[in-house]
Amino acid sequence: MGTLTADCPRLETHCPHKLATSCRLTSTPNCCACADERPHSRLYRVYIDGVGFVQRGTRWQSYCWFCKEFWNNRLLATDPPLEASQTRIPSIPDQTEFLERWFEFHQGYRIVNAADGTEIRIAVIGEPFHDVSPGLLPRTVEELRAGRPNDASRPENRTRRRRLTSEEQRPQGPQQSIEDALDSLLNEISDDDIASPAPPDQPDQPTLEQTPAQTPAQAMNLPDDALNATETNLSNLRLIRARERLTRVFGTREDVQREDYESPLSTLYNRAEARYQQAEARRATGDTTAPSTDGMSARERQNIEEQILWGVLTESRSAANQAGNQSGDPTEISNSTLDALVARITRNRRIPRPPSPTQTLDNPERPPPLTEAQMTKNLACQVCYVQIANIAVVPCGHMVMCQWCADVVVPVRHNHFPARPSKCPMCRKGIKQRFKIHTAA
Structure with missing residues (x-):
């Protein structure tokens, strides 16, 4: 699917990206990126099956298909490469140069100013826009004949960007690792700051070897401000991780505030309560038939079998208690309990399951086929009786x-x-x- 706005006129109310992206928003003259009023962030929320909502998405992943394809291609064609967390769509990366060349293909000509000040129009002819993906320029006739692919690596699609402020302030040398920073901090500590052994005339003064309970941080005499800052960073990191775990399980604050929100804990307890009510209903009616397990998962079938086994054990235990009041022989009690348990399980296994209906694509309530005479109808016109009624x-x-x-x-x-x-x-x-x-x- 290519660009669908080749025949659309350019209006003054349109944003610069409206025609180039083929945006599907029809109620506004802005494209998805210009209409997006969310604050910029490094990462955006995305839902992953089995995990939940995580901060791993991009800003344009929720746009229409054409706008999403446009920004994916433009980000791939940016030179030098730009990470998704560094973008500020639609301003960074800047697409002014690309849009100027795109509109030359859209209008079919390029305006060139001569030395005497006159304007000369040069025809710009390329492949049809419906064959060009959003975010790429059409290929010329020579490129089509040469069979050059139209992708982000094509030189005509590449866009040179300016360096960001964060990149200019970034040091050119390699960054210092945590181990190097700790080594440099230890080297800066002078010998006077480290406790020295006690002189001979003061044998009672404790030394480093005599204080095994002393922490390494106290031994190095690190500043209290550095220790407090480290502890604060660790506590903040633990708090962020705990919030992420809660968000994955229970959802974000917007999800919790919805009217149709249901907590995972409520779902868990509702299922347990439903299983308990089913077991109580079977126990009250005296139904010994094993419930149908057709269409159930292995986990659900295992739960039903555990419920039946637990009911058998409960009844056997009550019978054993009654027999214990009458007889004091533990051997007879255990044998009777075991025999009752084995007989109950064997009886449940021998009960045939009801045949399940054959699953077909047709409606099971369809009546039997009609005869040829029943399907023959008179379609004569009820006004003239000489033509077919249609x-x-x-x-x-x-x-x-x-x-x-x-x-x-x-x-x-x-x-x-x-x-x-x-x-x-x-x-x-x-x-x-x-x-x-x-x-x-």
């Missing part, structure tokens, strides 16, 4: 007139609407429209 009227739906009789009884204007008030010759209801029915030969 005109149906609405809203009653009767098809009782041929085309020639319908022109007399129900004359129409604009192909379907009656020119004057008319009634159906079969049921005498008012006619609102008429249609011609084409039957199979």
Whole structure:
């Protein structure tokens, strides 16, 4: 699918990207990027199946297909390369140069100023826009003959951008790692800051070897401000990770504030309550038939089997307690309990499952086939009786007139609407429209 705005005129109310992106927003003259009022961020929320909402998306991923394809191609064609987190769509990367060349192909000519000040129009001819993806320039006739591919690596599609302020302030040398920073910090500590061993005349003064409970940070005498800053950063990092985990499980604040929001905990307890009610209902009715497991997952079938086994164990335990009150032989109690359990499980396994209906694509309520005589209908016109009735009227739906009789009884204007008030010759209801029915030969 290419660019669909080749024949659309350029209006003053249009944003610069409206025609170049083929934006599908019809209610506004702006494209998706110019109409987006969200604050800029490095990452945007996206939903991943099995994970939830995570901050891994881009700003233009929720735009229409054409705008999303436009910005994907323009980001790939930016030189030097630009990461998605560094963009500020639609201003960064700047597309002014690309749009000027695109509109030259759109209008079909390029204006060149001569030395004497006159304007000369040079024809610009390229491949049809419906064969060009949004964000790319059409290929010329020479390029089409040479078979050059039209992608982001094509020199005509490349756009040279200015360096960002953050890139200019970035040091040219390699960045210092955490290990190097710690080594440099240790080297800056003077020998006077580190506690030295006690002199001979003061044997009671503790040394570093005599204080095993002393922390490494205290041994190096690091500043308290640095320790507090490190602890603050760690606590902030833990808080951010905890918020991300809560967002993945329960959703964002907007999701929680919706009227149809349902907590995962509520869903969990509702399922457990439903299973408990089903087990109680089967226990109250005395139904020993195993519930149907057709269409259930392996986890659901396992839950049902565990419920049945738990019910058998409960009944066996109550029977054992009653027998224990009457007899004190533990061997007989255990044997009777085991026999009852085995008999119950064997009986449940031998019960045949009800046959499941065959799954077909047809409606199961379809009646049996009709005979040829029942499917034979008389389609003679009920007005002239010499032509086939092929005109149906609405809203009653009767098809009782041929085309020639319908022109007399129900004359129409604009192909379907009656020119004057008319009634159906079969049921005498008012006619609102008429249609011609084409039957199979």
